[in-house]
Amino acid sequence: MEAEIKSLGFPNPNIISINGIELEVFEAGKENIGNPIVLCHGFPEHAFSWRYQVPALAKAGYHVIVPNQRGYGNSSCPKEITAYDITHLTDDLVALLDYYNYRDAVFVGHDWGANVVWNLALLHPERVNKIINLALPYQERGEKPWIQFMEEVFGDDFYFVHFNKKLGVADAVLDNYAEKFLRNLFRKNVPLAPPEPGMLMMNLAKAEKPFGEPIMNDDDLSVFVKAFKNSGFNGAINWYRNLDRNWYLLADIDPIIKQPTLMIYGDLDMIPKFERLPDFVPNSDVISLECGHHIQQELPQETNQSILQWLEQFNA
Template identity: 90%
Template sequence: MIQEIKSLKFPKSNIISINGIELEVFEAGKENIGNPIVLCHGFPEHAFSWRYQIPALAKAGYHVIVPNQRGYGNSSRPKEVTAYDITHLTDDLVALLDYYNYRDAVFVGHDWGANVVWNLALLHPERVNKILNLALPYQERGEKPWIQFMEEIFGEDFYFVHFNKKPGVADAVLENHAENFLRNLFRKNLPLAPPEPGMLMMNLAKAEKPFGEPIMNDVDLSVFVSAFRNSGYNGAINWYRNLDRNWHLLADIDPIIKQPTLMIYGNLDMIPKFERLQDFVPNLDVICLECGHHIQQELPHETNESILKWLAKFNG
C-alpha cells in the first residue's frame, strides 16, 4: 500500500517503470526542467532523508529527482540477490535520466547512495556532470574482495560479513524490531565503539537504552518505520550481499573519477575519512561538518549551505 508522506509538505511520489522494475520517485522544481539533480539515499533510509534539501535545491533552480532505490519504499523488490549488484543499481539511475530525457545530471549520495554515485561515475561517466557525496568516501578496490577483506580484519560478526554469511538472520531481527532499530539508529553522536561493534546493527535493533540524542521527531521517524514495515529489510541488505560480486564487476574499470566532486564528512562519524581520496578523485573539494553519520538530517542548514555554495561556483 502506498502511503502519502505529509511531513514538511514532502512531495507526492510517482511510480515509474524503468530498467525492468518500478521506482518510486519524488520530484520538486519541475519548472526547472533542464537543470536536474538526483539525490540518492543510503541504508537503511528512504527518499525522505532528503526532506530538508529538496525545497532548498528546488528554490535554487534545480529539478530535484529523488528515487527510492530498488529494495526501498514502494519501489520494486526483486527476489534474486544479484538483482541488487552495482550494475543494476547504476543502470537504474541511467534509466531514470533517460525517462526524463536528460543526458546527464548532478548526483548527490549519502552512505550507500554515495557508493552508488561513485560507481555510476565509473561505469557511466558521461551521465554524471558533478558529484556531491556525504559520509561515505570512495571505496578503493584493493587486492581482495571486500567481504573477504573485512572478515579477515574484523571477523565474521562484523555486520557486512554477517549479512553475507548468514542470509536472512539479520533481515528477520531488524524486521522484528523495526521501530526500535530505526529509533536507535537515527541518533546523534553514536559512540565510536558500541558494545560488540561487529554486531552494531543487531545491537541497535535490540538495545533498550538509546546510544545518543535523536536526530528527528516521532512524526518523521514514523515515515521510516512505516516504509520498512511495508518493504522489510531483505532488499536493502541485498546491496551488501553483492559487495564481492561488485568487486569482480569493477575489475577492468578505470578507477579515476574525473568529475568535479564535493565530499562532505561528519567529523563524529564512525566511518573514517579516506586520506588518499584525491588520488582517485583529483577534481575534489572537501568539507567537514561537526556531526555524525546522518549529515543532511543532523545539520540540514549547514548541509544545504555547503551544497549550494559549492554548486554556485559552476554557475557564474
C-alpha cells in the same frame, strides 16, 4: 503513506517503470527543467531522508529527483540477491535519466547512496555532471574482495560479514524490531564501531537504552518505520550481499573519477576520512561538518549551505 508524507511537506511520489522494475520517485522544482539533481539515499533509509534538501535545491533552480532505490519504500524488491549488484543499481539511475530525457545530472549520495554515485561515475561517466557525496568516501578497490578483507580484519560477526554469511538472519531480526531499530539508529553521533561492532545492527534492534539524541521527531520517524514494515529489510541488506560481486564487476574499470566532486564528512562519524581521495578523484573539494553519520538530517541548514555554495561556483 502518500498523504502522510505530503502533510510533512514532502512531495507525493510517482511510480516509474524503468530498467525492468518500478521505482518510487519524488520530484520538486519541475519548472526547472534542464537542471537536474538526483539525490540517492543510504541504508537503511528512504528518499524522505532528503526532506530538508529538496525545497532548498528546488528554490535554487534545480529539478530535484529523489528515488527510493530498489529494495526501498514502494520501489520494486526483487527476490534474487544479484538483482542488487552495482550494475543493476547504477543502471537504474541511468534509466531514470533516460526517463526524464536528461543526458546527465548532478548526483548527490549519502552512505550507500554515495557508493552507488561513486560507481555510477566509473561505469557511466558520461551521465554524471558533478558529484556531491556525504559520509562515505571513495572506496579503493584493493587487492581482495571487500567482504573477504573485512572478515579477515573484523571477523565473522562484523555486520557486513554477518549479512553475507548468515542469509536471512539479520533480515528477520530487523523486520521483527523495525521501529526500535530505526528509533535507536537515527540518533546524533551514534558510533558505527561500538565495543561490539560485529553485532551492531542486531544490538541496535534490541537496545533498551539508545545512545545519543534523536535526529528526527516521531512524525518523521514514522515515515521510515511504515516504509520498512511494508517492504522489509531483505532488499536493502541484499546491497551488502553483492559487495564481493561488485569487486569482480569493477575489475577492468578505470578507477579515476574526473568529474568535479564535493566530499562532505561528519567529523564525529566513525567512518574514516580517505586521505588519498585526490589520487582517485583529482578534481575534488572536501569539507567537514561537526556532526555524526546522518549529515543531511543532523545539520540540514549547514548541509544545504555547503552544497549550494559549492554548486554556485559553476554558475558564476
